[in-house]
Amino acid sequence: MNEKFLHLSINVSLCFVCFMCFINQNVQAQTQDSIFNQKELNDSARKAVKNSFQYLKAGSSIPVLFGQQQKEKVLQSYGIISGEELQSFPVAQIESGLYGKFAGLFVQQFSGKPGDDAPVMTLRGRTPLVLVDGIARDITSIDPEQVASVSVLKDAMATAMYGMRGSEGVILIETRKGGIAPRKISFTAQTAIQKQLSLPSFLNATDYATLFNEALTNEGKQPLYTAEAIEKYRNGSDPIGFPNVDWYSTIMKDQATLQRYNLNFSGGNKIARYFVDLDYLGQDGFLVSDPKRNTYETSNSFKRYSFRTNIDVDLTQALLLSVNIFGRLRNANEPGGLGINLFGSDVIYNNLLQTPNNAYPVLNPDGTFGGNQQFQNNLYGQVVGSGYRPSYNRNLGVDLGLRQKLDVILPGLYAQGKLSYNTYYSEQISRNKSFAVYQYVTNPGAAPTITKFGTDGSQSNSSSIDLTYRQSYGELALGFDKISGQHEINTSLNFNADDYVVGSALNLTNTTLAGRFQYNYGKKYFAEVSAAYAGMNLYPGNKRWGLFPAVGLGWDIAREDFMKGVGLNSLKLRSTYGKTGNNSGAGYYVYRQFYNSSGSVYFGNPATSGGSMIEGTLANPNITWESADKFNIGADLSAFDQRLQLSLEYYNNAYYDLLQQRGTNASSMLGNNRPFENIGKRTYSGFELTAGYYGKSKNLNWFVNGNASLSDSKLDYIDEVIRPYEWMKRTGGQTNQIYGMVADGFFRDQTDIDRSAKIDGYKPVPGDIKYKDLNRDGVINVFDEQAIGNTKSMLFYGLTAGFNYKGFEFSMVWNGVANRDILVNGAGTYEFLATPNGGYGQAFTHHLDRWTPATAATASYPRLSVGSNINNQRSSSFWIKNGSYLRLKNVELAYSLPQNWISFMKMNRARIFVNGNNLLTLTKLDRVDPEVYVWNYPTQRVFNIGVNVQF
Known part of the structure; x- marks a missing residue:
């Protein structure tokens, strides 16, 4: 199936290429002047050193919802980068190339697992909707x-036309199109080395046994390991009976490869333009494999094949046809190991945190897997002896668009329509086996x-369909653009389903x-109104439709007569206000009460059985969409022939009618589960600054x-459970605030314990964490929990800089965050946690x-215990760490060979480049990565080398 899908995609794309080449050759002579002009423009844009300067020039066209706007007429809050900026990032998902690129966009990667390493993005505190060529789609569908x-x-004006789906903000991706230019063939090959970051530092068997004995002694129990056993761990004289296994080095490779190959064609003329792209990405995981034991691959890996064909054809001088065909095939492989709600590499990484180095040998003398009563699932066996789990998913879609100029009816009038169909299929195959x-025992x-x-056991074989979906999209639009002297009007009306x-x-x-209506006078005074009347079929009939309006005003002061001679290209003040909606979260028919069948019940005497019905989750007949009132004010400045750009904004977004379950009146008292209701309120506000400078001096171009971004949030209302003290309440706090006890050092001795507040349900001993008694009632309990960690507005920032000089190019991207605290806990932090199989976990x-009596003055960790400790391991300020960091996210150095070196091979360009990702991190954290701090699949540092040739 994989080969058929790939062959089909290649054949379709090549057919379009041949068709476009035929058209191009037949009309090339007619458009020679236009071709040369376009080529000169493309070369000039390339000299911008992978920046987005072309979008900052006066008259440049900026993508917006359902159209384009000239930069100087935009009142919206937006940011834009060229797709070329993403190509220097050696990453599998394009979201990873957005670090530090936009004010207001916070990006965090929680896992580095191949195929599942897309970071989470929040835009002004909310999760944005992703549109690809104007249609809501999965961002992983493109390369x-x-x-x-x-x-x-970001603001209401920018997203109001998306009605019920515009409240969270939008990330709008436009794919490449062909232009009036000679046929260009571009091929890029690159290969990279990946290395895992911030690996946990496990104790060796000797230290583990020593500390384990100490932990038992702390609890009044007898030590487990004798001095003789500890010495055997130390000298390695009996590696079977007294193993000391470095499990990370045993089951993990030091490095893994990532490869990517891309071939694309583009070109066109006045009649037709085309862009065709074929792409392959292969990413290996870090788990070892054993070809002597298996004829199949057990290590984790990820492969992606994708293609896209974008065609624009002028059927007549007034009618444009656009055809986009795209597809993606993703194959992943995982070991067959199974765990609780986990499988493959996830369960293996989890078990690494639960398997001490002295648990068992990797292999016994006869080659069998080592183990014992407590540890019956050998880690190496999970990697190479538990089978494998391949997965496949397919994505195929097509967009058809028509745009008809209606100047014969009214100059400036146009109509356009779009149809799209997109399918997705995902399948999981299980070829597990037990061992x-x-x-x-010698x-x-x-x-x-x-x-x-x-x-x-023998290998089992099963498959399941993980997910399927079909998406159908239709759009009709009518627009009118008119310029009369200093007056300019742009209007559009759009219907979509x-x-x-x-x-x-x-x-x-x-x-x-x-609909949208724009007016400007001399590009000096601006007014815009947009609105959407939107509905979704999951809501009851009287709550199905809503109106979402937005208004905006702007004034470019630099165009006033009194500003002449100041040297500013533009100084635009703008402000927008509007209402937006969000319809995610509503289930099917949640506004109707349902009853479900239950087990048998018995009636009468003698008893006879019969079926019964139980009431399902309580219905909410008033459920509706979530809403937000958004206010935005900003100032944009450009000077020195557009080379200096500066933008400053303030926003205040008040969200209300958020779907939440009530915290008061517990559901157990009702005998049923409470429904989600539109009761929540939150406010997100902040300041954003963007600044850039683009310089040129002879052969040097630089930028x-x-x-x-300074981002703040507030929980205005959540109907929380009754909390008697103000410091306990979540209402009024930040949306992601951490709550817990306030740590007050360690108990020094029994006298210190006797003088301190009593801990509810726990008898402390010296070396335990001591907490502050906030309500001074002499008892430490839930009434002493408060907001812990940083309560300031979070600051995150980014810097992109670079230059080119006579064929040399350099660029770098930094991103960072301040005023950010994280809670570090769990199996990667605590000692000797009991594992699901009855053993005791790792130590670090x-x-x-x-803490010991001898180290009481210098200890940074509480006294040791075995298993869970309800006092030391509870949420508290002790486990809060400074999560601020500054990261050199990306660096690229490239050289384009001189034209006279490559012209004999008919090449237009030959470019060699090296780049890297996650090269340097400055942080106060000493054990974990500031992003993947939950001890998940680690993120990677990537070193990449590649070449691009164009014909």
Whole structure:
């Protein structure tokens, strides 16, 4: 199936290429002047050193919802970068190339797992909707080479026309188009080395046994390991009976590869333009494999094949046809290991945190997997002996668009329509198998005693459809553009319907009628009104439709007569206000009460059985969409022939009618689950600054572009449970605020314990964490929990800079965050946590700094205990760490060979480049990565080299 899909995509794309080449050759002579002009423009844009200067020039066209606007007429809050900026990032997902690029956009990667490493993006505190060529789609459906531009649309004016889906903001991706230019063929090959960052530092077997004995002693129990056993761990004289296994090095490779190949064609003339892209990405994971044991691959890996064909054809001088065909095939592989709600590499990384170095040997003398009563799932066996789990998903879609100029009716009038169909299919295949582990116990002068745990099972084979969906989209629009002297009017009316069918569920349909009216006088005074009347079929009939208006005003002071001679190209003041909506979260028919069947009940005497019905979750007949009132004010300055750009904004977004369950009146008292109701209120506000300068001096072109965002949030209302003290209440606090106890050092001795407040349900001993008694009632309990960690507005920022000089290019991207605290806890932080299989978990080098009577003055970790400790491991300020950081996210150095070196090979360009990702991190954290701090699959540092040739 994979080969058929790939061959189909290649054949379709090549057919379009041949068709376009035929057209191009037949009319090339007619458009020679236009071709040369376009080529000169493209070369000039390339000299911008991968920046977005072309979008900052006066008259440049900026993508907005359902159209384009000239930069100087835009009142919206937006940011935009060229897709070329993404190509220097050696990453699998294009979201990873957006770090530090936009004010207001915060990006964080929680996992580096191949195929599942897309970071989470929040725009002004909310999760934005992603549109690809104006249609809501999965961002992973495209590769960087296909991207023409990425925009963030932030305020009500920018998103009001999306009605019920515009409240969270929008990330708008436009794909590349062909232009009036000779045929260009571009091929890029690159290969990279990946290395994992911030690996946990486990204790060796000797230190583990020593600290484990200490933890038992702290709890009044007898030590487990004898001095003789600890010495054998130390000298390695009996690696089977007394193993000391570095599990990370045993099951993990030091590095893994990432490869990417891209071939694209573009060109066209006055009749037809085309862009065709074929892309392959292969990313290996870090788990080892054993070809001697298996004929199949067990290591984790990810492969992606994608293609896109964008065609624009002028059927007549007034009618334009656009055809976009795109597809993606993603194959992943995982080991077959299973765990609780986890499988493959996820369960293996989780088990690494639960398997001490002395648990069992990797292999016994006869090659069988080591293990024992407590640890019956050998880590190496999970990697190479548990089978494998391939997964496949397919995405195929087509967009058809027509745009008809209606100047014969009214100059400036046009109509356009779009149809799109998109399908997605995902399948998981399980080829798991079980394996036994064996415990060897040596007997002096006799054969060893071998005990078997588990069974060696044959491979099972099953498959399941993970997810399927179909998306149908239709759009009709009518627009009118008119310039009369100093007066300019731009209007549009748009109707669209977006229909989803996920699996076997009912259709989910979003329908929107939207309009926009813009007016400006001499590009000096601006006014804009937009509105949408939108509905979704999941709401009850009287709550299905809503109106979402927005208004904006602007004034470019630099165009006033009294500003002449000041040297400013533009100084525009602008402000917008509007209402937006968000319809995510509503389920099917939640406004109706349902009853479900239950087990048998017995009636009468003698008793007879019969079925019964139980009431489902309480219905909410008043459920409706979430809403937000958004206010935005900004100032944009450009000077020195547009080379200096500066933008400053303030926003205040008040969200209300948010879907939440009530915290008061517990559901257990009702005998049922409470429904989600439109009761929540939140406010997000902040300041954003973007500044850039683009310089040129003879053969040197350079740029620097930075942004900073100060972001604040507030829980205005959440109907929380009754909390008697103000410091306990979540209402009024930040949306992601951490709550817990306030740590007050360690208990020094019994006298200190006797003088301190009593801990509810726990008897402390010296070395335990002591907490502040906030309400001074002499008891430490939930009434002493408050907001912990940083309560200031979070600051995040980014810097992109670079230059080119006589064929040399250099660029770098920094991103950082300040006023950010994180809660570091769990199996990667605590010591000796009990594992699901009855054993005791890992311990780490930071546990060497534990509290003891001898280290009481310098200890940075509480006294040790075995298993869970309800006092020391509760949420408290002790586990709050400074999560601020500054990261050199990306660096690229490239050289384009002189034209006279490559012209004999008919090349237009040959470019060699090296780049890297996550090269340097400055942070106060000493054990974890500031992004992947939950001990998930680690993020990677990537070193990449590649070449691009163009013909």
